[in-house]
Amino acid sequence: MSALKQAPSIAAPRLSLAMATFLGLVALVTALGVGHFVAAFVGYQASPFVAVADFVIAHSPHPVVVWAERTLGTADKTVLKIGLAVVLAGFAVLTGQLSRRSAGPGQVLIGLLGVFGIVAVYQRTDVGELALLAPVLAMVAAMLVFGWLHRRALPADAEPRTGLTRRQVLQRGATVAVGAGAAAIAGEIIADTGSAASSRASIGPLIPARKAPPLPPDADFVNLGSPPFITPNADFYRIDTAFVVPQVRTDEWQLKIHGMVDREITLSYSDIRNRPLVERTVTLTCVSNEVGGDLVSTADFIGVDLIDLLTEAGVRPGAQQMFATSVDGFTCGTPATVALDPNRGAMLAIGMNGEPLPIEHGFPARIVIPGLYGYVSATKWVTDLEFTTWDARQSYWLQRGWAEQAPIKTESRIDRPASGASVPAGAVRVAGTAWAQHVGIEKVEVRLDQGPWQQAHLSAEVNKDTWRMWWAELTAAAGGHTVTVRATDQSGYTQTDHVADPVPDGATGWHSVSFTAG
Missing domain, CATH: 3.90.420.10 (Oxidoreductase, molybdopterin-binding domain)
Structure with a gap:
């Protein structure tokens, strides 16, 4: 009896890495675009990207918050936007990579991310219940688009003639992405028509019945x-x-x-x-x-x-x-x-x-x-x-972990010369700012290197709740120098040279600037 011929095995079809990544990114763009568009009607803060970012801010561990403030300063929001975009892009890539044979795993991941967005919006206090439509519709749209493109890129019967060519899939995916982007832009325009900016512009002049006293001519230097x-x-x-x-x-x-x-x-x-x-x-x-x-x-x-x-x-x-x-x-x-x-x-x-x-x-x-x-x-x-x-x-x-009571501490700062500056030797003008709100600044002193303290000239006091400017003239020989400043408030307290971090109730220490005279 002759051996039966076995039919050649056909490998299960799967998407290429590049195509899988592309589908994941298109799904992400779809979710963000739809979410942003819907948020224009139910509350701008319901945009999934915004809600998730605010959720991260609100639930970040205290050490992370402190590190961000010290390291990034006022750029922390920009860095968070970039970081969140990178994380979402990575999630989209993972979604595609796990779905090279079937759309199921990717849709599950999209669903999990969507649930996170829903929770982030649900916890907000500045939007109503309708705001949940934004993350829900964003999730549904992303799942549908991902499944639709996946079926056309990888037909269920593995017959090439029933699917789309690579170029056709890329074209349709790009069309969806452009449409999602247009939806996001439309949402931004719609939101702007009823925005705070138009409301602010309609207020007109605010004329106080009690005006602040005019500033004296020597209020600053x-x-x-x-x-x-x-x-x-x-x-x-x-x-x-x-x-x-x-x-x-x-x-x-x-x-x-x-x-x-x-x-x-x-x-x-x-x-x-x-x-x-x-x-x-x-x-x-x-x-x-x-x-x-x-x-x-x-x-x-x-x-x-x-x-x-x-x-x-x-x-x-x-x-x-x-x-x-x-x-x-x-x-x-x-x-x-x-x-x-x-x-x-x-x-x-x-x-x-x-x-x-x-x-x-x-x-x-x-x-x-x-x-x-x-x-x-x-x-x-x-x-x-x-x-x-x-x-x-x-x-x-x-x-x-910050303090319950937080009166502003008496502080002073050198604004000129800048740190690392080069200035001519001889008479050097030093200028800066001091503040002790609700107490008032009494005097400011500066010293060159470890020399004696010299009292600076103060600007006119506008009121005890505002800063005061100061300047002094020092004599600096050629070479490197350090100038230090300290202030005394009107209670008689002279700011301490003890260095303390801002946490938990404000930084302390003397400000110093190094410069070169020559």
């Missing part, structure tokens, strides 16, 4: 190297936890004051706008500011006295903190005694340097409380003020 006394809005430092700047229209904004109060009140923007407005010149400082850092700025803020609003609500004895919440869910705890101090000058601000608050600085309204670091006093996009105890509620930064 710009010609000697100090910064201008008033920081332009575009240059004002920005530190917050918002991955994407919240977009809040004035007709949607409300401020609720409740908790341990006699009367719960809710205020609209027009309620605030129609009150007599006050203008105050205030220097704000971030607790993350290193010795010699630039996270300090000054502006003329326009708004209403916070004490007036709190008096109307009737804060009860026993309230320990004003627990402020931003529209994006960020929380901040201010000592109630400070918020209620009639001499503190605490404000609900709606304007900055003669115009409505810039969107990135809290439009429509923010809290401004002189003398406290921003993380306990300067909530942007504020919508809720609850009076409670320290034990009952713990704010965002307190949960991460």
Whole structure:
């Protein structure tokens, strides 16, 4: 009996690595595009990319947060965007690689990522339940597109004639990707039509009933190297936890004051706008500011006295903190005694340097409380003020190890010469800035190398809640030198030379700059 001929075995078809990667990336672009488009109708913050990024920020371990602040400074959001994009791209590549024979594994991974996006949106406090449509539809669209392209790139019966050519698959995938990109752009345009920018533009001039006193002519020493006394809005430092700047229209904004109060009140923007407005010149400082850092700025803020609003609500004895919440869910705890101090000058601000608050600085309204670091006093996009105890509620930064009480520390900085600068030998002009908000600067001293301290010339004091500029002239022989500065505030305290990190309640130490004279 002759041996039967065996039919040649046919290898199970599978996608090439390049094609599998391409399909995964197209699915990712589809999810992001659809999610962003839908978010334009249900809430911009519901865009899956935005929601996931904010989720990462909110749940990052404290050491990671501290490292990011110290290492990246104001570039942390940009780095996070790039990092998240890289991670998502890697996930898309993995999705394709695990699906070279079947679309099933990839669709499972897309589903898992979609669930993560749904959870991230669900936990947001600045969007409604309809916002869940954005991550859900993004996930469904990505799964359908991935499966559709996979079937055409790898027909189930493995017959080449029933599938599409490689070029056809690439063309269809590219078409889908372009369409998803167009959807994202359309979503951005739609969102902009009802954005905070158009609302801000319609406000008109903010004219305070009580204007800040005019600045004296010697409020700064710009010609000697100090910064201008008033920081332009575009240059004002920005530190917050918002991955994407919240977009809040004035007709949607409300401020609720409740908790341990006699009367719960809710205020609209027009309620605030129609009150007599006050203008105050205030220097704000971030607790993350290193010795010699630039996270300090000054502006003329326009708004209403916070004490007036709190008096109307009737804060009860026993309230320990004003627990402020931003529209994006960020929380901040201010000592109630400070918020209620009639001499503190605490404000609900709606304007900055003669115009409505810039969107990135809290439009429509923010809290401004002189003398406290921003993380306990300067909530942007504020919508809720609850009076409670320290034990009952713990704010965002307190949960991460920062201090409960955070008065701004007396500090000084050298602005000129710059570190590493070369200057002519002989008379050397040194200039800088000092601040001790709500106490005031009494004097500034500088020394060259380890020589004697020399008192610097101070600018005119605008008020005790603002910085003061200083300058001094030193004699430097040819060679390398180090200049050091220290300030004394009006309580008689001279800043310490003890070096301390910003955590948990602000950095300390003397600022020094090395330069070469020749």
